[in-house]
Amino acid sequence: xxxxxxxxxxxxxxxxxxxxxxxxxxxxxxxxxxxxxxxxxxxxxxxxxxxxxxxxxxxxxxxxxxxxxxxxxxxxxxxxxxxxxxxxxxxxxxxxxxxxxxxxxxxxxxxxxxxxxxxxxxxxxxxx
Numbered sequence: 001x002x003x004x005x006x007x008x009x010x011x012x013x014x015x016x017x018x019x020x021x022x023x024x025x026x027x028x029x030x031x032x033x034x035x036x037x038x039x040x041x042x043x044x045x046x047x048x049x050x051x052x053x054x055x056x057x058x059x060x061x062x063x064x065x066x067x068x069x070x071x072x073x074x075x076x077x078x079x080x081x082x083x084x085x086x087x088x089x090x091x092x093x094x095x096x097x098x099x100x101x102x103x104x105x106x107x108x109x110x111x112x113x114x115x116x117x118x119x120x121x122x123x124x125x126x127x128x
Contacts, residue, residue, distance in 0.1 A: 001113075001116070001117055001120065001121075002057055002117055002120075002121050004113055004117060005054045005055070005057050005061065005062075005114075005117060006054065006055050006057065008054050008065075008079060008110060008114070009050070009051045009052065009053070009054030009055035009056075009061070010051070010055065011051075011079045011080065011082075012047050012048075012050050012051035012054060012079055013047075013048065013051035013052075013055075014082055015047055015051075015077060015078075015079060015081060015082055016044065016047035016048045016051060018081075018082055018085060019044055019047075019077060020044060020048075039071060039074075039075075040075050042071075043068065043071040043072065043074075043075050043077055044075075044077060046064065046068050046071075047068075047077060049064060050064045050065050050068060059118075059122045062114055062117070062118050062122065065114060066114075069111065072107070073107075078103055078104070078106075078107040079106070079107055079110055080102075080103045080106040080107060080110075081103055083099060083102065083103055083106075084099050084100070084103065087099055
């Protein structure tokens, strides 16, 4: 089950690769940036950190994911958001809502699985 962290890490790296092109564009407009844009850039860059730490199965990757999670929802940079680009549903349509709900449910499933992995493999060591 701990190997799921590797899968989640790879998916985070895929998500980072999909949206990293926005970073130079925002960086070029650094004088015009709002706090919202800056947090968006940091959230995107943080995907790379969480992805690498998850692949390495580090406890710090789990904590980084927990910290980043609210910002992922805020900026819709969820682990499974690449599905929207694969299926390309048109807005507003039934398929758009199905894909959107599926992405959110998959992210909630990832959170639950991450908590289970955290408790089973990382908290157990502290209690002993």
